[in-house]
Amino acid sequence: MSAHRKHLTRRRLLAASSLGVAGTAAAVGTGMLSPASAATFGYSDDGSHYVIDTGASLVLKVSKSNGDISSLVYKGKEYEGFEGKHSHVETGLGASTVTIKQSESTILVKVAHGAITQWIAARSGQNNVYLWTDKADSSFTATRFIVRLRPGIFPTSDPDAWTSSDTVIEASDVFSRPDGTTRSKHYSGKRVIDYDHIGYTNGSAALWLVRSNHEKASGGPFYRSLLRHTNSTSAALYEILHYNQSQTEPERYGLQGPYVLSFTDGGAPSSSLFHANLDTSWVDGLGITGWVGRSGRGRVAGVGLKGMDAGHAYTVGFANSAAQYWARAASGTGAFSCPGMLPGTYTLTVHKGELAVHTASVTVSAGGTTTLNSITVGNDPSTANTIWRLGDWDGTPGEFKNAELMTYAHPSDSRAAKWTGNVVMGGGGEAASFPCYIWSGINDGVLVYFRLTAAQAAAAHTLRIGVTNAYINGRPRVTVNDWVSAIPSPPSQPSTRSLTTGSYRGNNHTFTYNVPASAWKTDTSQYNVLKLNIVSGSTGTAYLSAGTSFDCMDLLA
Structure with a gap:
């Protein structure tokens, strides 16, 4: 037994009482325990691992060779590991320099491997693990921490779960069930701004990953990425700091964290662990490189x-x-x-x-x-006078057909309404009839019918089409009656899959088309017909053909 594993003195016990986030009342369901239960707080060395006892109900092991968290035992039950893999930054760092120290009520592990330093901390009397990732350059392709969990502990039927009876329908990560519904690790349905924690509960125990403030992440507040997954052989939680999937920004480097693993007795994690509420004054003296405290x-x-x-x-x-x-x-x-x-x-x-x-x-x-x-606010396109408008200028396809479903399902999902179908302006429910996405290989050539007054038809007008993202440079070319627009240049968009992996979020862009007066019908009883075709210099098929997601479309007065 290490000399660091010792009983708390009265002085240290009183110090520990001031270092929690919710006091003794948080003992049940929040992952925060009374310092009085922390009599066994400390660590030992079993030869291959540092074994850390939080003095609460959590004992974890950290590999001395590579810094993996190789065991998470909560109330005597092992939760960590699947398929011979353990929890770590990236996909595992390999041989690393791993050191440990105890500073009063905190035990801190440092894992150093080239451009990445991972920090792991445990605090006396808490069922929490605090984590930081410091990445100096792009020598690793992604920045994530993956918590690998044993399958079967936490039941789930959510969109990010699949089973061995499901069929792969795209790449190796999108699945279809016998009823035609779809599942994928990408289908979290959440933007970063919308969640503080992600995790699992079975009613009597729960494990949560409370996200960091993402100050060194990329993609902004509306970024969507994989957060967890479950299947018959594995379960996982993710803290994604940079992931090249629908990514709109360059990677940022430096220290990111803390993000927190929190065990509870089935309830949600304490809100005191949320990044906006977390007291990090105890971190200031730990010597974590790159750490900037409140002052x-x-x-x-x-x-x-x-x-x-x-x-x-x-x-x-x-x-x-x-x-x-x-x-x-x-x-x-x-x-x-x-x-x-x-x-x-x-x-x-x-x-x-x-x-x-x-x-x-x-x-x-x-x-x-x-x-x-x-x-x-002086750049809102909604303030312009229009003849008609389809949707709303808000940077999302939210008003359009299938938009909500597409954040947690594949476009081929049996719950999706038909992607084909035309729209008649003035008939009511126009936006709900217009597809949120158009692909060259699925529903190309959607038509929008509208009438103009004689005065309107006597003048040229500007057509605006706002998009939120595109796949393989898909962009709209328009035909108005017999008039055909030029092919617009493609705006900068993410190069990866997007529309099929739960994200419409890219770089918002507005295409403008100057339609001459000669293009309109002169008979005001006749409908003008706007046709939308998706063009691209790249090829693909079906839902992986060139496509784009729509924000709004209008004809200016």
């Missing part, structure tokens, strides 16, 4: 937003090459506050829904608050 950070506070659309939520984002943050704007006033920011100059972006409608520059200083006067 080294600043805040941006905005008085409010003018020109808001009451029907939409607004988010204020901040980004530079080193960090990203965001804050929800208050409904009505648009006031916002973003604390805990690293010093630097950021691009401030106001989003209506997910559509950028204002940008500016803001500088943050350590220990200070940058206060901004009211910001006037």
Whole structure:
């Protein structure tokens, strides 16, 4: 037994009582226990692992050779590992330098391997594991921590779970069940801004991964990525910090965390573990390289937003090459506050829904608050006068057919409405009849019918088509009656799968088409016919043919 494994003195016990996040009342269902139960807190060395007893109900092992978490025993039950694999950053670092130290009520493990340093911490009396990842360069292709769990412990039938009887329908990670519904590890259905934790519960025990603030991640507040998966041989939780799937930003480097593994007795994790609430003052003296505590950070506070659309939520984002943050704007006033920011100059972006409608520059200083006067939203395309509009300018395909389903299902899913079908403007329910995605190999040539008055038909008009993402450079070429537009240049979009892996999120772009007066029908009783074709210089088939997702479409007055 290591000399570090010792009983707590009264002094250390009192110190431990001030280091939890919820006190003794959090003993049940939150993963936080009374310090009085931490009498066995400490670590030992079994030759191949550091064995850490939190003094609560959790004992974990960390490999001395590669830094894997190779065991997570909660209340005597092993939860960790599947198919001979363990929990680690990336897909495992291999041979690493692994060291451990105890500082009063915290045990800290450092795993060093080239450009990556992984930190693992346990605290006295807690059923939590705190994790940080420090990545210096692109020598590893992704930044994720994967918690590998034994299958069969946590029952689930969610969209990110599949069984051996399901059939692979795309790549090796999208499956169809006998009833035609689809499953994939990609189908979390959540944006980063929408969740604080992800995990599993069976009613009597639960394991959660509480995400970090993602300041060194990439993709912004609306990014969607895999969060967990379950099948007959494995289960896993993910903290994704950079993943080249529907990625819109360059990778950021540096220390990211903490993110927290939290065991409970079946309930949700304590909200005190959420990144916005977490007290990290205990981290300041641990010597974690790259760590910046509260005193080294600043805040941006905005008085409010003018020109808001009451029907939409607004988010204020901040980004530079080193960090990203965001804050929800208050409904009505648009006031916002973003604390805990690293010093630097950021691009401030106001989003209506997910559509950028204002940008500016803001500088943050350590220990200070940058206060901004009211910001006037001046780049909302919804304010333009139109003859007709299909959908809404909010940066999402949310109003269109099948849009909600596509965040947690494959387009071929049996629950999806038919992707074909045309739209008649003025008939009611137009947006719900228009497909959120159009592919060249599935539903190319969707038609939109509309009438014009004599005065409208006597003038040229601008047609706008807003898109949110595209696959293999798919973009719309339009035909209005007998007039055919030029083929537009493709905007910058992610190069990976997107529309079939639960993400419509790419780079919002608006195509404009100047339609001459000669294109319109002169008989006002006749419908003008707009035809949408998806064109691309690349080829593919079916749902992997060139495609695009739509935000809004309108004809300006």
